[in-house]
Amino acid sequence: REARLKVGEGVMGQVASTATPMYVADTYACEGFIFFDKAVRSLMVVPLLVKDRVIGTLSVDHAIPNAFTEDDERLLTIAAAQAAIAIENARLVQGLRERAEALAKAYEELKELDRMKDELIQNVSHELRTPLTFVKGYVELLLAGDMGPLNEEQMKSLRIVANKTNTVTRLVGDIVLLQQIEQEQLDLVPVSLVSIARRAIAGSQATAVRQGVQIELEAPPDLPPALGDEGRLEQVFDNLLGNAIKFSPGGGEVRVILEETEDAILVQVSDQGIGIPADKLERIFDRFYQVDGSSTRRFGGTGLGLAIVKRIVEAHGGRVWVTSREGEGSTFYFTIPKAGTRA
Structure with missing residues (x-):
């Protein structure tokens, strides 16, 4: 049966609030005791501590009053310390697992984005190659005079076009080469x-x-x-x-x-x-x-x-x-x- 208490409310709430063990020798004699089961006559509660931080409480109860001793409190406190460590470790493991899963998902998404980016660059590069070849070819024909005489100003302008075309051609070639290096098998x-x-x-x-x-x-x-x-x-x-x-x-x-x-x-x-x-x-x-x-x-x-x-x-x-x-x-x-x- 589930029951909820606010911090500071009831015996367990007080233990959570003060981080101090509490022992109720006789619940019937304890004014304001909150009962979840009328059969409980003795209740001992100790805090679950991790680095002085309360993460919960551990309790034992009995059907007769005055059922527990100081030795029982010491034993319960030791058990609580071990339980607190186990709970905190479980939380850490779960947190690490969740972060690892999130990182793995992000990594896969980045890989897919990188693949799409490379594919886009490769496709654009291949599409640029054909028109660049035509541009370069016609500029060379013009510079060679095969399509009629040119004046000095026209020659100068065409040389600039030729140089820029060569630069873009080299860039496209380098991009394609990078993709080939990634995908091809080396002949070692x-x-x-x-x-x-x-x-x-x-x-x-x-x-x-x-x-x-x-x-x-x-x-x-x-x-x-x-x-x-x-x-x-x-x-x-x-x-x-x-x-x-x-x-x-x-x-x-x-x-x-x-x-x-x-x-x-x-x-x-x-x-x-x-x-x-x-x-x-x-x-x-x-x-x-x-x-x-x-x-x-x-x-x-x-x-x-x-x-x-x-x-x-x-x-x-x-x-x-x-x-x-x-x-x-x-x-x-x-x-x-x-x-x-x-x-």
């Missing part, structure tokens, strides 16, 4: 990172010469092969070299260093450029993140190059990080597991 085979680095450096030489930047490669002759996808790893080198050259001053040097660690090949790409503020380092690999809008306008870029690097390296089971000091340059590091180290 033993590869020479030294050979890949040399090819990437050769491909970057023309840009480096225009910038007045020297590229140096350091690698031991006996460097073991890494386990990787050759094409994707070349993209990592291309992106890091492109960044290093872009932010290096004329007469600067870009150094590419490869060395063996216990279970991986460590690659460093260093420049003598403008550096990255310490408070920006954690976000430097985020998609579309730009350290400074003015730098973006000055140096260009889509904000996806380093995100692509991170995706590719982590897909190989490696990791990527950066150290930098403003005005002194940056060093990007990444590791790729050695061939034979994966189970």
